[in-house]
Amino acid sequence: MSQPFIQVKNLCYSYQDDDGREVPVLRDLTLDIHRGEYVVILGHNGSGKSTFAKLLNMILEANSGQILIDGKDITSPDMTDDDVFALRRKIGMVFQNPDNQLVATIVEEDIAFGPENLGLPSEEIRRRVDDALEAVGMTAYAGHEPHRLSGGQKQRIAIAGIIAMQPECMIFDESTAMLDPSGRRDVIKTIETLNRERDITVIAITHYMNEAARADRVIIINDGKVAMDGTPNEIFSQGERLAQYGLDVPQGTALIHRLRERGISLDGDCTTPEQCADTICAALAGKGEK
Amino acid sequence: MDQIKISLEHVSYTYSKGTPFEIKALDDVSLNIRTGTVTGIIGHTGSGKSTMVQLFNGLTRPMEGRILLDGVDIWEKPKEIGKIRFRVGLVMQYPEYQLFEETVEADIAYGPRNMGLDEDEIRSRVAEAARFVGLSPEMLTKSPFDLSGGQKRRAALAGIIAMRPEVLVLDEPAAGLDPMGRDAILNGICEYQKESGATVLIVSHSMEDMARYCDDIIVMDHAKVRMHGPRDEIFARSDELIDAGLDIPEITKLIWLLRSRGIDVDRSIYTVDRAEQELAHLFGI
Numbered sequence: 001m002s003q004p005f006i007q008v009k010n011l012c013y014s015y016q017d018d019d020g021r022e023v024p025v026l027r028d029l030t031l032d033i034h035r036g037e038y039v040v041i042l043g044h045n046g047s048g049k050s051t052f053a054k055l056l057n058m059i060l061e062a063n064s065g066q067i068l069i070d071g072k073d074i075t076s077p078d079m080t081d082d083d084v085f086a087l088r089r090k091i092g093m094v095f096q097n098p099d100n101q102l103v104a105t106i107v108e109e110d111i112a113f114g115p116e117n118l119g120l121p122s123e124e125i126r127r128r129v130d131d132a133l134e135a136v137g138m139t140a141y142a143g144h145e146p147h148r149l150s151g152g153q154k155q156r157i158a159i160a161g162i163i164a165m166q167p168e169c170m171i172f173d174e175s176t177a178m179l180d181p182s183g184r185r186d187v188i189k190t191i192e193t194l195n196r197e198r199d200i201t202v203i204a205i206t207h208y209m210n211e212a213a214r215a216d217r218v219i220i221i222n223d224g225k226v227a228m229d230g231t232p233n234e235i236f237s238q239g240e241r242l243a244q245y246g247l248d249v250p251q252g253t254a255l256i257h258r259l260r261e262r263g264i265s266l267d268g269d270c271t272t273p274e275q276c277a278d279t280i281c282a283a284l285a286g287k288g289e290k
Numbered sequence: 291m292d293q294i295k296i297s298l299e300h301v302s303y304t305y306s307k308g309t310p311f312e313i314k315a316l317d318d319v320s321l322n323i324r325t326g327t328v329t330g331i332i333g334h335t336g337s338g339k340s341t342m343v344q345l346f347n348g349l350t351r352p353m354e355g356r357i358l359l360d361g362v363d364i365w366e367k368p369k370e371i372g373k374i375r376f377r378v379g380l381v382m383q384y385p386e387y388q389l390f391e392e393t394v395e396a397d398i399a400y401g402p403r404n405m406g407l408d409e410d411e412i413r414s415r416v417a418e419a420a421r422f423v424g425l426s427p428e429m430l431t432k433s434p435f436d437l438s439g440g441q442k443r444r445a446a447l448a449g450i451i452a453m454r455p456e457v458l459v460l461d462e463p464a465a466g467l468d469p470m471g472r473d474a475i476l477n478g479i480c481e482y483q484k485e486s487g488a489t490v491l492i493v494s495h496s497m498e499d500m501a502r503y504c505d506d507i508i509v510m511d512h513a514k515v516r517m518h519g520p521r522d523e524i525f526a527r528s529d530e531l532i533d534a535g536l537d538i539p540e541i542t543k544l545i546w547l548l549r550s551r552g553i554d555v556d557r558s559i560y561t562v563d564r565a566e567q568e569l570a571h572l573f574g575i
């Protein structure tokens with residue numbers, strides 16, 4: 001297997017509170033993420049998942065441990081400012097509040113902000129802006145004013161601003177938390193397209209279990225460490241452990257577990273509503289044959 | 291006959307009226323909220339629900355129509371609108387950004403103090419409010435900025451509960467919280483409702499939370515009330531909810547998938563408990 005895109009080894013991070021006491025957030029976090037993966041990170045508030053994301057593109061610096069991106073140690077003291085900029089171009093980050101991420105008064109100018117700062121020729125900037133708008137399905141809004149857009153649309157513009165930097169990996173730090181259901185659906189669809197069609201590695205932090213159900217891989221962070229790591233089906237089949245970490249399972253999964261506890265034999269996956277329906281239908285059909 | 295706590299009578303509200311950017315946020319809305327119920331307000335972004343929430347406690351004034359609290363127009367004496375805000379408590383979105391005092395206790399006490407209550411009464415109300423939201427006495431002496439996100443949110447809610455409002459209005463109280471934080475805050479609201487008999491209105495995008503906590507549901511769509519009724523009735527019309535740009539609970543989605551495959555299950559199921567009963571029955575248990 002090729003070298004992982006992101007290698008995190010024994011990462012520790014703590015901050016000092018007002019009384020000067022060290023408060024540990026990450027304790028010995030170790031994991032690998034491969035190129036092209038779609039990873040969802042879950043964990044209760046305060047588990048350290050956002051801190052982890054901020055360490056990945058050097059908004060924060062680790063106390064100890066290593067992060068290798070494409071083999072390069074970003075925790076090394078030799079990192080220059082240029083290295084940091086190069087890293088942030090490689091790994092883009094989308095935050096929770098869309099209003100805090102838009103800088104210009106016209107959508108296409110906002111998306112051009114990053115590429116302009118790279119000093120690219122104007123034809124190249126034009127090409128990247130058009131491409132980024134298309135990637136998020138917002139081409140029709142190029143000349144609009146961002147503040148008149150809905151939350152979901154604003155968030156897609158924020159994503160386009162990152163796409164225009166041509167990143168290899170994107171981190172979404174609860175980027176759907178402030179959106180309404182239709183805005184959330186649009187943003188998730190956009191994220192999935194970026195992963196599948198443009199091969200961008202996606203790391204999404206969320207509290208929504210149904211978003212996690214659609215990822216390739218789910219990582220649970222608890223108490224600053226990796227507590228669970230597997231496919232959505234592997235993770236959500238362990239409802240009791242999730243509850244210990246302050247997390248839920250999707251409602252369909254909960255239903256299947258309860259029916260199994262009543263002695264009904266239900267074989268098959270049960271993460272998305274579609275899988276649950278398949279599993280229930282198969283069991284009912286089997287029952288009919290007996 | 292149920293008592294009516296709050297009524298909207300032909301209420302309209304328009305932003306940027308008379309300009310090319312005119313947006314109708316509420317268009318001739320009339321409705322009654324029953325005393326002592328928990329009502330959920332849902333609707334896509336821009337459907338008018340946040341405007342409606344700000345009307346209930348007189349934060350904005352309707353351009354047309356009246357808002358009645360216990361049958362009395364809240365704008366009858368505009369100079370006394372401040373008194374309405376003690377009776378109708380509004381918890382805005384992300385209220386934790388509004389904490390400002392040196393200690394959690396002082397922050398919760400801010401509202402009751404403005405009501406002109408004496409110190410003993412303020413102390414007892416702060417203690418009571420902290421109990422409702424599950425903040426321990428040790429937390430009360432801390433700076434609000436040393437609390438976790440979920441705890442801050444609960445401290446902000448306690449600041450409103452300490453005024454013992456007859457009506458408690460909350461705009462997305464659980465947004466951005468993890469499952470435990472969400473349950474803690476919603477249970478706190480329900481505890482207060484049960485003990486005080488207050489009327490509660492909750493704006494939320496989470497159909498799962500609505501299904502669990504609300505008696506009645508209002509569905510807003512394009513500045514109008516599209517549906518209003520007991521939750522059973524509303525969730526039985528899931529196709530209309532989807533049509534209004536809303537989600538349905540995951541469990542209801544599953545039930546509808548089963549129905550579409552010819553399995554005969556009740557279409558109005560919206561909780562895991564009910565789904566479990568229905569399917570156990572189907573499997574002959």
